[in-house]
Structures are given as structure tokens and as C-alpha cells.
Amino acid sequence: MEKALKQLREIDKEIVLLAHTAALLGWDQETYMPAKALYERSEQIALLQGMVHERITNPQCAELLAELGATPENPSGNAGLSELERAFIRETFRRHTRAAKIPQSLVVEMAKTTSVAQGVWIQARKASDFKLFQPHLEKIITLLKQIADCLGYTDSAYDPLLDEYEPWMTCREVEEVFSRLKEPLVQLVQQIVASKQRIDDTVLTHRFSADKQAEFNLFVLKAMNFEFERGRLDVSAHPFTTTLGMDDVRLTTRYNEKYFPTSLFGTIHESGHGLYELGFAEEIKGTLLGNAASLGIHESQSRLWENMVGRSLSFWKGFFPQLKRFFPEALNNVEYGQFYRAINCVKPSLVRVEADEVTYNLHIILRFELEKKLISGELVVEDLPQAWKQESKNLLGIEPENHAQGCLQDIHWSMGAFGYFPTYTLGNLYAAQFYDTLCREQPGLERELAQGNLKPVRRWLEENIHCHGAVYPAGELCQRVTGEQLNPRFFIEYLQKKYGALYDF
């Protein structure tokens, strides 16, 4: 058994090294790569990804896992093993069986289809032409159903797709959580829209030079204890975080000189992801367990930093004097309370990535409802634009005038990523629930934030969440950290309290 574990670990080690190398190829492509290198770069990435896939599906893995007692009913294997060993077996079993169930031909067809579809999506969005994209989305959904069939499910075909991003969670569980979230959210938005209290956010559109924004980003990252010996911040067209090594996590941002919040909150958000990736305990670093428990948990880390901390009054009490030093002209006559209100302006809008933290989740519920129906067949692709409009009206009270601002706005579906969207809102919910526990366990926290001290947040997250990596499934982690299962009431209460004060109800 010792030997089988050792062999599995060796295979895992190669997978980690190859996956990190593939991540470097991707990072470089988005940051520094010269334009014409794209063609060979795609081949390099495909080769490395193929090598990773080969190792994940290696038939020897199945034998070793069987030897260790892992079965679909008992994926963690032999009861005599340690907790860490059983977690490692569980995750290896999950990864191997998922990948091994999908025939290579289907993997290749999906890769080709989405590669073409992404190009078409860019054109279609530019021209706001849904018909152009429609056949590609139809093909993707056909393939996704085949993949779901290969993976198997008892309840809905959406389950095995969701499981890719939010392991061990079912569609029904998401539905249950979202159903408790939806009504209070819609109501809250209506209260805000109806409020006589108006927020003036024109201060954010003064000119903030990119150089100074970059300096302030570094200042905040340092306060968050982001270790620059183990990471970097660069510029890319679309912000992301990527892990190139167990001691090498890279963030990117972009600068908009006419709208200051994009880069700062984007950077805090990515740093939240980055700190998670840098916080895995020594004994799981560089292994399969040195990974997020789920995308929802990953997103909880970015959202907690971005919203619960970064958009809080206490944070700006501490950091606004610093911000003013960087931008004396733009912020000359502004005080921190005014700035706090500006960055928390709520307004139903059509584009998800520009949404505030309240309406954002309605965008997600909309997508979740529609993609479930697309997979079940309840909704055909042809009718998607109309359904989108209708749901937008229902949830946000507004509807898009064109497809570019409607069902063509996101890249995800063109990549075949169905089941991904709900993890964004799960992240917000987990974030609020974790933050509630954090505040209860550290009653002096707000005072620390107001003094510009972010270390207690970083430390608590590291000790309670980051260090565990993927040792516990998301649900179990939530239970251990907060004492209960995921519960949307924390998020709802957080919003009601914050926005009740801001909008005076």
C-alpha cells in the first residue's frame, strides 16, 4: 500500500509540474508574448495539456487506486490510512475516473468545437449577431450532453457538469440555496431603486494616472501580505490569477485612467485568489491537495477581500488617507465616507462584469436558470435571446437592447463551461458566511482595518481555509469553519445591513 501511494504521488508530481508549465505558457501568452508567436504557442499548450491528460487517465492509476481500496462508494480508500492520505486518494480517484470516462475522441471534438466557437463568439458579440453563434452553441450543448452521459448521473445531466467546478455539489443543492437567495435579493434591489437617497459617484471618473494606480495597487498588495518573492502583478487585457509553481502565483490587472475602481478592486480580487494559492500547508503544497476545495471556495476568497474588506467603511477609514497621497488632485476635497458611498453605488445594469455586489447575483441566477434549461432541453438555443430578455426583465427590471449586451456578453458558454456561473454566487455566499465567523472570532477586526492593518484577515483565512487546500470538500470545509452548512442568510443580512445604511431604509 505504501508503494502504491508512492507511485500515485510520483504520477501526481509530474502532473503538477506539467500543469504549472502549461500555466506559464498561458500566462506568458496573455502578458509578454509577441503577437506572431500565437500559432506555435497553441501547439505547445496543446502538447502539454495532452501530456497532463495522458497522466491523469493513465490506466496504472486505476490499478493503484483499486489497490488502495478506492471505489465509487468509498473514493477515499482504505480506512486504515491517514486523513491526508485518504483525501489524496479521494481527489485522485475523482480526477482519474472523471477523465477516464470521457473517450479521447470526445475530448478532441470538444476542444476543436470550442476553439472555433470562441473565435465565432468574438465576431458574433462584435456584430451583436446571435444567429452567427447559434449553431456553435448548439453543437457545444450536444457534446456537453454526451459528456454528461459518459460521466453518468442520477438526477440531472447538469450535475456532472457542475461537479467539474464545484465538486461534490448537486444542481438540486444549488437550486435550494439560490431559491432562498432570489426573493430577498430582488426585494433589496427594489428597495434601493425606490430609495430617495442618491449616491454621487462622479469622483471615480476623475483622471487617475495608470502609473499611480499601479503604485497604489502594490501598496495594497503589500498590506495584504502578498509575498512578492512568491508572486507578481502584471498587466493583461483580462485580469486573472494563475499558479506557475507552488511558490509562484501571478496576478494581472488592467488600467482604466477614467474609471479608477476597475484596477484597484480587480487587483484586490485577484490577490484574494492569489493568497489562497499561496497559503496551502507545507505537507500538501505541490500536490493535488494543494488546490482549491472548489471554484466556489476560490471565489469566496477573492470576494471576501474585494467586497467584505475592500469595499467596507473601515477599510477606507484606514486606506483613504494613503489613497489621497497618491492622487492629491483627484481627491482633494473628498472625504472617506463620500468615497465609500461612491464605490458602493448600486444600479441594475445589463453587463455582469460591471455589476455591483448586490445585483451581480441576479445576473448569475439568470444564467444558472437558463443553462440548466439548455442542458435539460427545456430551452432550445434558438429561443435563448428571448428567454434572456424575459429573465432579465424579471430579475433586474431591465432588458438588453441587443445580444452583445444580452446573451452574447460572456465567453463561458463558447468555452463549453456550463456549471461555472453558479460558483460566482456560491463564492459570494461562502464569503459572507466566512466573514461572519471571522468577525465573531476577532471582535476587534474593524478597528484593525480602520488602522490599515489587514494582517488579521490574512492570518485567519490562512489558518482556517487556505492551509487545507482540497483536503476537505467545500461543504465539509464550510461546516468546519463556520459550524454549519452553506446558508445564504449571512450574505442577505450582510447586504441588508450595509445597503440599508447606505440607502436609508
Added chain:
Amino acid sequence: MEKALKQLREIDKEIVLLAHTAALLGWDQETYMPAKALYERSEQIALLQGMVHERITNPQCAELLAELGATPENPSGNAGLSELERAFIRETFRRHTRAAKIPQSLVVEMAKTTSVAQGVWIQARKASDFKLFQPHLEKIITLLKQIADCLGYTDSAYDPLLDEYEPWMTCREVEEVFSRLKEPLVQLVQQIVASKQRIDDTVLTHRFSADKQAEFNLFVLKAMNFEFERGRLDVSAHPFTTTLGMDDVRLTTRYNEKYFPTSLFGTIHESGHGLYELGFAEEIKGTLLGNAASLGIHESQSRLWENMVGRSLSFWKGFFPQLKRFFPEALNNVEYGQFYRAINCVKPSLVRVEADEVTYNLHIILRFELEKKLISGELVVEDLPQAWKQESKNLLGIEPENHAQGCLQDIHWSMGAFGYFPTYTLGNLYAAQFYDTLCREQPGLERELAQGNLKPVRRWLEENIHCHGAVYPAGELCQRVTGEQLNPRFFIEYLQKKYGALYDF
């Protein structure tokens, strides 16, 4: 036979993609990688290099090569194949047989030994402590002799080592060429030292801001037609050029604000390498033949641009007005002839990388003589410092006061790179010979340079040298381009003419 070729090409393709990926890992390590990522990065590079080695030594290659008629006597295989096919087979045969002859255990031991030795060398150089480094160098030489034995040789054990860097050239050939170079060089240096003509180069040590240097570097690279859609210039501690894709060649430089020539001539030098790597013909790009014919030929491209072009009077007639625009303060009262003299000041010195283009080759002859003797056993490592001093005195007329400025100054031997040094001087010799042909074929060249037009140089090199890649061995390429074998007289005449005018003899 078609099928065998196709299979060899597929293996080669994977090698190219993996080698370029390994090169990205290396480039990133020297430019942007955060410090603590080093440990895993070394593992990533080792894994990728291992995969390349596995593919090069793949026993299937030997079978396919045999099928194509390749033998040690006839490495290009079946006479019925095209010239390109035969060149591809020749280079594949060479690469495979060299690698397959060295047992894996010896490869691993060499890698471990040099990895440790490089760390020790850094310490030893810092402390100028040769005794510290001595046992490591002894071990390296023992292993190199074993490698030479595995590879086999008829004349000297140095031959198979040299062949790694300068394929198809023998130690005796280098000796013959160097013997014709040495006396005239020593004589030339003596004439310069004896000359009453003094060159004032204080202008170079004014303050030149790094930002402006970077801008001027880009200006010159553009004039050289370096395509920024297929390459970049970044900063690293030690300048280098690396190829990350057939359309992705990256240069690095470093800035010294108190000594201007370091970065500019370094950048022109690296760009000379880079243009070669970017100039391979379409039909060989991304294959084994899309590579330099030899390190000597590679160096000829960097030296031709750096010295024959970049340190010429015509070049500065064209570019000095531009340079003045970038550095109006430092160059206010300077005219181009004065600047030309300053950058061509000759003075025997102890450190190779700081040497001028005349004395530089004496540093190389010194190393070549000593490393040959170390391999043959004529010189034991213990006596190296003394021998170095003696040769330095003989060739340069000066001797080092400590080992850091003597036999510990270069990294090459700690890396096991014996046979590498001579390629630097071969590069200078090839460069002068190529440049002579270029000037004869394009009589108006100097006029073009004087107008800041570098395109004719770029075009001629691309059409006559770059496009061929490794299709012709270095000697054959030289014959085709210049009509004769490598002949040191071109370089000697070039130096005599240039420095006779500068130093008035």
C-alpha cells in the same frame, strides 16, 4: 521511406515544442520569475529536458534512420532523397547517435556535478579561492573524459567535446586557424600599446539614463529590422538571446548608467543572434534544421552586427545625430568621429567580457590552449592558476593578481562546457570573412550605413546565411557564401586597417 521520414519529423516536432517550452521556463527564470519559485522551476526544467532527451534517444529513431540509409560513414542517408531531406537525416543522425552513446547514468552524474559546481564557482570567484573550486573542476574533467570516450575519437579527446558546439570541426582545424591568427594579433596589440596615439574615452562614462538607453536600443533594433511581432527585449542580469518559438525570439540586456556601451553593444550583439534565429526559411522553420549551423556561425552574426557594423565609422556617421537627440546633455560637444574613437579604444585587460575586439581573441586562445591541455592531461587542475598567469603574460602582457580576475572569471568550465570558448573567436573570423564578401557584393554599403540604413545588411545576411539554418555544415556554408574555407586573414586585415587608422601606424 516516406513513412520513416514522416515519423522522424513527428518526433522532431515534439522535441522542438518541448525544447521551446523549456526555453520559456529558462527565460522567465532570468527575467520575471519571483525569487522563491526557483526550486520548483528547476524541477520543471529538468522534467522538460528529460523529456527532450528521451525523445532524442528514442530507439525507434535508430531504426528509422537505418531504414533511411544513415550510417556513420554516410550520415545523410539514401542518395535518392532531396538535399533538405538528407540534411534533416544528417542532423537527426548526429543528434541521436551522440546522445545515445552516453549512458543515462553519466548524463545524470554530469548534471548533478555541474549543478553543484556552479554554486561553488560563484562562491569561489567571490572569495577568489581556487582551492574551493579545484575538486569540482577535477571531477568535471574526469566525467568529460568519460563522455569523450563514449562518443569516441580518432585524434584527441577534445574533438568530441568541441563537436558539441562546432559540429564537424576538429581540434586540429581550430589549432591550424588559431596558429595563423595568434602572431599577427599579438603583434597588432603591441603596435597599439606602443602607439603614441592616445584615445580619450571619458565621454562614455557620463551619465546616460537607463530609460533613454532603453529607448535608443529600441530605435536601433527597429533600424536592424528586428520584428517586435516576433520578439522582445527585456532586462536580465546577464544578457542572452533565446528562442521560445519559431516566431518568438527574445533578447535581454542590462543597463549601466555610468558606462553606456554595455547595453547598446550588448543589445546589437544579441539582436545579431536574434535575427539569425528569426531568419530561417519557411521550409525549415520549427524543425531541427531551423537552427544555427554551429555556435561559431551564430557568434559570427552577433559579432558582425556588434563590431563590423556597430563599431564602424559609417554606422556612427548615420546614428550619432540620433544618439545625440536621446542624450543631448552627455553628448553636447561631442562629434561622431570622437565618439567612434572612444568606442574603439584598445587596451589589454584581464577580464574577457570587458575586452575590446582586438585583445578579446587572445583571451580565447588562452582558454583554448589551457582547456585542451586539461582534457589531454598535459595540465593538471592544480597547476591551472599558474599556467593561466603565464599564458596571460605571454599573450596579453599582463597577469591577474587574483583568481577571480584569472582562471575563475568565466562560468563555462563549471558548467562542463569545454570546447565552447573557441567558437567565440571562430565567430569573429567568420564574421570578418562574411563581411568582406558582403562589402564586395554591395559596394554602396558604407554609404547606406552612413545614412542610417541597415536594411541591406539584414537582407544580405538573411538571404545568404540565415535562411539556410543548419542545412549546410558551417564549413560548407562558409565555402558557399565566401567562395573559400574559413581563413583568418580577413579578420586580421580588418583589424589592421581599422586600428592602423585609429592608432596611426
